[in-house]
Amino acid sequence: MTKRGPAISCVIPVYRAAAALPELYRRLLATLTGENQTFEIIFVEDCGGDASWEIISAVAAKDPRVRGVRMSRNYGQHNAILCGIREARGEIIITMDDDLQHPPEELPKLLAKLAEGFDVVYGPPREEKHGTLRNLASMVTKWVLQEAMAAEMARQVSALRAFRTELREAFANYQSSYVNIDVLLTWATTNFGAVTVRHEPRTQGESGYTTSKLVRHAFNMITGFSTLPLQMASITGLFLALFGFCVLFYVLVRHFMEDGAPPGFPFLASIIAIFSGAQLFSIGIIGEYIARMHSRAMDRPVYAVRSRTKADDFTK
Known part of the structure; x- marks a missing residue:
């Protein structure tokens, strides 16, 4: 048999x-x-x-x-x-x-x-x-x-x-x-x-799969099995850096051509907010990956x- x-x-x-x-x-x-x-x-x-x-x-x-x-x-x-x-x-x-x-x-x-x-x-x-x-x-x-x-x-x-x-x-x-x-x-x-x-x-x-659970499941998939969020963060950072250089060039040109002070505090504050947001976004994505590495290390x-x-x- x-x-x-x-x-x-x-x-x-x-x-x-x-x-x-x-x-x-x-x-x-x-x-x-x-x-x-x-x-x-x-x-x-x-x-x-x-x-x-x-x-x-x-x-x-x-x-x-x-x-x-x-x-x-x-x-x-x-x-x-x-x-x-x-x-x-x-x-x-x-x-x-x-x-x-x-x-x-x-x-x-x-x-x-x-x-x-x-x-x-x-x-x-x-x-x-x-x-x-x-x-x-x-x-x-x-x-x-x-x-x-x-x-x-x-x-x-x-x-x-x-x-x-x-x-x-x-x-x-x-x-x-x-x-x-x-x-x-x-x-x-x-x-x-x-x-x-x-x-x-x-x-x-x-159903045990509510809309919120599906969204959370999608987030777990994209961070757990893909490097797309990191790539998005890198591309976002690159474009914001280029934008920052353009703004800096514009401020310096106006300063030397018009011999006056650069644009005031509101404009500067908005640029700082953009860069701060990009940094926090990138840190959050990196933190998600580090958390998963920590979970894996705990076996x-x-x-x-x-x-x-x-x-x-x-x-x-």
Whole structure:
């Protein structure tokens, strides 16, 4: 008897999704069973404080294809996904949200696209079912992600993704507490694909991603995975320095040509304010990078697991 892992690992970060979990499990089971391949479902409970873990434990006790991982505290969606990716034993990993806005019935589309030879396939929605502010924040986040990933595919990025498990070797030793799965995947491949899927309205609870959290997530991405802020600070400083030299040249020319005093205090105060603002902006950006270096030096873990359900080996 040869031991082997499943063909598909479906990783789902769970946060306050107790109401949606039974329906999600039922629909996932029907979809994955129809693929005629062995599979496992990994629920990563991100310490949401509701009954999600009790539901996951009960399902895992009845179905050996279901595994549960409970975080010791709330680490965030991408950290929970990274935990699930490292726990996965399948040849292909699928990640999706827990709120049923990603219909499980759409998963075969991603698997079919992946079979065409892509390493990563995203499932962007035909139409997002969010509010105006949330959609605007998502657009900003994707622009920032495009800068961080240095790939046009960033505009197609979605939490619904399928990729080949061997890609995780590229970030096997990644330990920073600032995690973005999509950026990490670019460390392993540039062979991305996408297929549009349905995006259903949220019927249970509220999204954990508010507009403010999306903006903060975008800021974390641009400072954690890109040098663009430093480059912007340098360019701003360069232009302000050139502007300062031009003003100095203008003041000196007027002084020598008109043999009078240079322009008065208000003009000088405005120039000082411009330069002071530029310095504070640059210091703030540099400080953000130093703070991240400090966090990395402390060797702070990406996540910590509190408990697991049983994990039986798949057999053939």
